[in-house]
Amino acid sequence: MKKLAVFILLLGLVFLLEAGLMGIVSFRGGKPDFPFILLILWAWTHDWKEGLLAGFTIGLLEDIFFYPLLGLNAFALSLVGFLTSEVRERVYQENIVFILLMVGLTSILNGAILSAWLTIFRLSSSFLEKIVYLTLPTSLYNMVLVFLIFFIREVHRKERIYRA
Amino acid sequence: MKIFFLVGFLFLSSILMLISSYHSDVVVRIREKSYVLIGSFPAAGFHVKSNIVKFIEDIHNSRRLREENKALKDRLAQLIFQEKNYYQRMVSTNERLEKMLEFQQKQPYELLPVQVVAYAPRDYFKVFFLGKGKKEEIEKEMVVVNAQGLVGRVIEVYPHQAKVLTILDERSKVGVRNERTRDVAILQGMGKACELKYLLTKVSAEVEDEIVTSGLGGFFPQGILVGRISRVKKNPNRLFQEVEVVPSVDFGKLEELFVIKK
Numbered sequence: 001m002k003k004l005a006v007f008i009l010l011l012g013l014v015f016l017l018e019a020g021l022m023g024i025v026s027f028r029g030g031k032p033d034f035p036f037i038l039l040i041l042w043a044w045t046h047d048w049k050e051g052l053l054a055g056f057t058i059g060l061l062e063d064i065f066f067y068p069l070l071g072l073n074a075f076a077l078s079l080v081g082f083l084t085s086e087v088r089e090r091v092y093q094e095n096i097v098f099i100l101l102m103v104g105l106t107s108i109l110n111g112a113i114l115s116a117w118l119t120i121f122r123l124s125s126s127f128l129e130k131i132v133y134l135t136l137p138t139s140l141y142n143m144v145l146v147f148l149i150f151f152i153r154e155v156h157r158k159e160r161i162y163r164a
Numbered sequence: 165m166k167i168f169f170l171v172g173f174l175f176l177s178s179i180l181m182l183i184s185s186y187h188s189d190v191v192v193r194i195r196e197k198s199y200v201l202i203g204s205f206p207a208a209g210f211h212v213k214s215n216i217v218k219f220i221e222d223i224h225n226s227r228r229l230r231e232e233n234k235a236l237k238d239r240l241a242q243l244i245f246q247e248k249n250y251y252q253r254m255v256s257t258n259e260r261l262e263k264m265l266e267f268q269q270k271q272p273y274e275l276l277p278v279q280v281v282a283y284a285p286r287d288y289f290k291v292f293f294l295g296k297g298k299k300e301e302i303e304k305e306m307v308v309v310n311a312q313g314l315v316g317r318v319i320e321v322y323p324h325q326a327k328v329l330t331i332l333d334e335r336s337k338v339g340v341r342n343e344r345t346r347d348v349a350i351l352q353g354m355g356k357a358c359e360l361k362y363l364l365t366k367v368s369a370e371v372e373d374e375i376v377t378s379g380l381g382g383f384f385p386q387g388i389l390v391g392r393i394s395r396v397k398k399n400p401n402r403l404f405q406e407v408e409v410v411p412s413v414d415f416g417k418l419e420e421l422f423v424i425k426k
Contacts, residue, residue: 064198
């Protein structure tokens with residue numbers, strides 16, 4: 001129950017950030033995808049069922065809030081959540097390189113899936129342009145943000161160990 | 165087991181996509197029904213953004229004030245500086261307001277002034293939100309313009325907000341006319357610029373030709389400036405030429421807009 005409350009609270013926060021901070025934090029066409037980062041961090045610390053469910057929930061909310069099609073992000077993020085939870089069971093979770101690689105690759109996968117569906121449903125025709133000018137900068141941005149989150153967490157954890 | 169669940173969720177998502185693509189109003193209806201939640205996110209987000217911008221500006225201003233404080237030793241220089249800046253600001257504001265007033269008076273349509281309150285978080289779509297909605301008599305398919313020309317049209321309406329699809333969006337299609345040759349075509353968004361579709365290769369089109377709305381189709385009133393041709397590529401083996409149009413509106417600086425009332 002507590003976990004669910006935390007998830008809902010974080011969900012509200014990331015959607016607020018998503019809707020509000022975009023114009024300020026844009027970098028070369030890319031913008032950090034806060035709900036996506038929440039999903040990756042959630043899936044990286046939970047099992048595949050929660051990763052999958054979190055992906056579907058976040059995706060569906062993104063579709064309702066920002067997209068003309070229902071299920072578009074739900075599809076992409078369900079897969080991303082599932083894959084992230086699956087990969088973390090096979091690698092050393094605390095290794096920052098793995099999580100950064102995961103963020104980079106899944107960001108690109110997410111962007112590719114979205115662009116592909118948009119092209120299929122004729123809502124966009126520039127598949128490659130979207131990948132180059134939107135997905136790659138966003139992927140880089142997501143990696144930097146996740147690195148910062150892990151760095152802050154690591155500093156905080158070391159301080160606690162020293163105090164103990 | 166795992167794969168079964170994954171495939172189930174992916175299948176469910178695909179079904180949702182298919183349903184919402186055939187009934188495109190489903191998503192809009194869900195958004196309209198849950199306006200309290202949906203509308204509060206862009207508004208609250210915009211509020212957060214405004215406060216952060218104000219905070220950054222305050223920091224910047226405090227630095228500037230410290231620098232100016234040093235310069236106060238030279239009182240005369242400061243007075244000239246203030247007067248000059250004040251005068252320039254007044255002149256530029258006056259010019260801007262004059263242009264808006266002139267534009268509003270010049271148009272034969274009834275124009276409702278509106279302001280942009282939020283942009284879409286993802287760049288997949290070129291949309292933004294207006295600070296007025298159904299309660300302020302904004303309706304779907306109303307046309308949005310500013311002093312520079314055509315901006316887009318309203319696609320979703322909430323009680324106090326409305327979503328506008330700009331002409332840059334790839335879903336946007338506008339009936340247009342080349343002002344010089346009077347040839348008609350369809351203007352489609354390409355993300356950063358627009359493209360003229362169905363303009364025959366044999367007709368004349370030159371860089372810098374003005375493109376205006378044709379009024380055909382009934383959505384957009386005729387004669388509104390849309391942009392200028394920036395590139396023409398003709399291939400004699402093809403029926404239609406490739407024509408790129410740069411919009412007359414600067415979409416990076418959208419502030420005061422007008423909605424053309426039906």
